[in-house]
Amino acid sequence: MAGGSAERGRSVTSRALAILDAFDASAPRLSLSEIAERSGTPLTTAHRLLAELTGWGALSRRADGRYEIGRKLWDLGLLAPVSLELRQVAAPFLLDVHTATRDTVHLAVRDGTSALYVERISGRESVPVVSQVGSRLPLHATGVGKVLLAAAPDDVVAEALAAPVRATRHTVVDPGRLRRELGEVRRRGWARTAEEMSLGTLSVAVPVRVERAGSTVVAAALGIVVPSHRRDLPRLVPVLEVAARGIGRALARTPPFR
Amino acid sequence: MAGGSAERGRSVTSRALAILDAFDASAPRLSLSEIAERSGTPLTTAHRLLAELTGWGALSRRADGRYEIGRKLWDLGLLAPVSLELRQVAAPFLLDVHTATRDTVHLAVRDGTSALYVERISGRESVPVVSQVGSRLPLHATGVGKVLLAAAPDDVVAEALAAPVRATRHTVVDPGRLRRELGEVRRRGWARTAEEMSLGTLSVAVPVRVERAGSTVVAAALGIVVPSHRRDLPRLVPVLEVAARGIGRALARTPPFR
DNA sequence: TGGAGTCTCCCAGCCAGCGGAAGCCCCGGG
DNA sequence: CCCGGGGCTTCCGCTGGCTGGGAGACTCCA
Structure with a gap:
């Protein structure tokens, strides 16, 4: 990716996907810091990508600030x-x-x-x-x-x-x-x-x-x-x-x- | 994104998501060119992003070359x-x-x-x-x-x-x-x-x-x-x-x- | 054999993404 | 009431991964 990336060779897309990967059956709802931790992404980067994923509907944000899988991914999964x-x-x-x-x-x-x-x-x-x-x-x-x-x-x-x-x-x-x-x-x-x-x-x-x-x-x-x-x-x-x-x-x- | 992008202001992630958006109930299986067309992405770019999405398991490629939603997105959708x-x-x-x-x-x-x-x-x-x-x-x-x-x-x-x-x-x-x-x-x-x-x-x-x-x-x-x-x-x-x-x-x- | 359609590979330029730092908000403890 | 700390959000200058036209490979059909 562009910019002063610490870990090179990791594409933007792979980071976004790594964020989705943070979710599994044992952890269907995660906070920003949990996601950053689980996906191995710097907090700031995770925050930015989360905003984009949430905007698109891949994830949604709950009232308590945690993230969960959104309707759009559910729809896609059914396909x-x-x-x-x-x-x-x-x-x-x-x-x-x-x-x-x-x-x-x-x-x-x-x-x-x-x-x-x-x-x-x-x-x-x-x-x-x-x-x-x-x-x-x-x-x-x-x-x-x-x-x-x-x-x-x-x-x-x-x-x-x-x-x-x-x-x-x-x-x-x-x-x-x-x-x-x-x-x-x-x-x-x-x-x-x-x-x-x-x-x-x-x-x-x-x-x-x-x-x-x-x-x-x-x-x-x-x-x-x-x-x-x-x-x-x-x-x-x-x-x-x-x-x-x-x-x-x-x-x-x-x-x-x- | 970096590079000589024709349409600025469109993030890498948004392009990857646009590719996923190309799939819906009426079009669950798409070829490269169909995806490029439906997502408004240049063919080459679509090709590169598809490789990445497929590698991760968001999409999978059929024997006939068409793409379809992969197991990983199904898994995530269930969450x-x-x-x-x-x-x-x-x-x-x-x-x-x-x-x-x-x-x-x-x-x-x-x-x-x-x-x-x-x-x-x-x-x-x-x-x-x-x-x-x-x-x-x-x-x-x-x-x-x-x-x-x-x-x-x-x-x-x-x-x-x-x-x-x-x-x-x-x-x-x-x-x-x-x-x-x-x-x-x-x-x-x-x-x-x-x-x-x-x-x-x-x-x-x-x-x-x-x-x-x-x-x-x-x-x-x-x-x-x-x-x-x-x-x-x-x-x-x-x-x-x-x-x-x-x-x-x-x-x-x-x-x-x- | 030729031609159209589709897919894959290549690469130089450049701007979007990176992430540390700093600030903000909320909560609980003294 | 003030303070400390954890978690979240915003800011911004540097830079290397992304972009996409072009060329070539491949497939199918006439």
Whole structure:
């Protein structure tokens, strides 16, 4: 940038983006000094950029002086492909599954070595779960994650199994056993977990396959979470499969989303 | 910016933001030249800024060379207050209403002189409606809009009634009649529309009131859309009211969201 | 093979951005 | 009441990153 910049090689835009980067789920509201600190930007510079970002609507300023994400970024975020097509197409099907089961239903896609939760339907009577729309959980410890991992290229599998995090005492972290599980998921077409991410819950998940130009890809995973006392998990698989096929067919009719 | 800029007084950041502004619901995927054109940026400059935005993850580039909103902006968008608190708190209640009625349920807030649809639940058997999450519709022609307008300050009412758009032949555009309707909405506590936004649908809506620090504000509106042949609209009001009270109480327990 | 349309790379000039310093405001403690 | 301190805002002279026309690469189509 121009002027007596202390740290060269950092563009104006990258600084503005670094300021946006200061916000995350654990810190959705920040003061000027927090933003300057978190983004590694001098206070004055942060102040100037914040004024510009706020003026445009990327951020907005609260009565208490703190900044938060503004409407404009919310609007833009809704245009992301993950939201635009996948979610909108899938939402009614998730609703069907939820209506039939009353449990928490999830739709996730793979984002690197994480399962990214794209949509979620959860009633008040469903078990409380950690995931929210937008959250990322490890691939090896969740139902949807195992489905996505089973369909992932080898290098992703290798990376995901390199150092699997142990979330509970039931989390499977042995690479050999995980590989065998993935084989089984591929063979039978669905995955299950038992208290591997959080105690007290089980989950099952199936792939959402999309056929396009003759080849089939796993575009997402559809999963359901139930309290661990429930013993009817396999019964849920056909329900998920019907919905997953419906989503897959609907996606095949829309323009490619990735 | 530095350098031989043709148009002075335009900051680097503002150009980067103008590029983001090129994207909207009607144009979620754009080529370099389209972006340059829509943002009023020279092609070369757009190209450079796009590289930076893409590198950060604000945008991503598709196989066909076009740009689209990236994951990072989606993530950030989810941190917006409208999404963070209101939606998450309200979602289960909307689900309850949908479960009880099978119709399309909406949650909207007022954004200037528009109703901003914040959450929506719609099954496959519900009537097709124009609104989506993120869309903005006029306040005078929708159920949720009338509720929000009835609670809005006088200057907003005046602006909204200055030149009301006629969406269908049933849209009420006479300011006098609209004012009388708003009075009625305030008195009886709910609003209705009959084919005013789109033909073939009726809607009812109630306010979501939040009590905070002794005073009550209308934070949002909860509405339902049904096909016009249905004659049981008033029956739905109590259902909406129960859910709206639930949302209001839940919101009162969370930190203020605006 | 030619031509139009689109994208990528290059670079010299120059002004917009940089950020330290100083001032302001608010709050709490003595 | 005064004082100290933390957080925010404004000011301003120096300078190096930004600008954008131009040239070349690439793609698609006739």
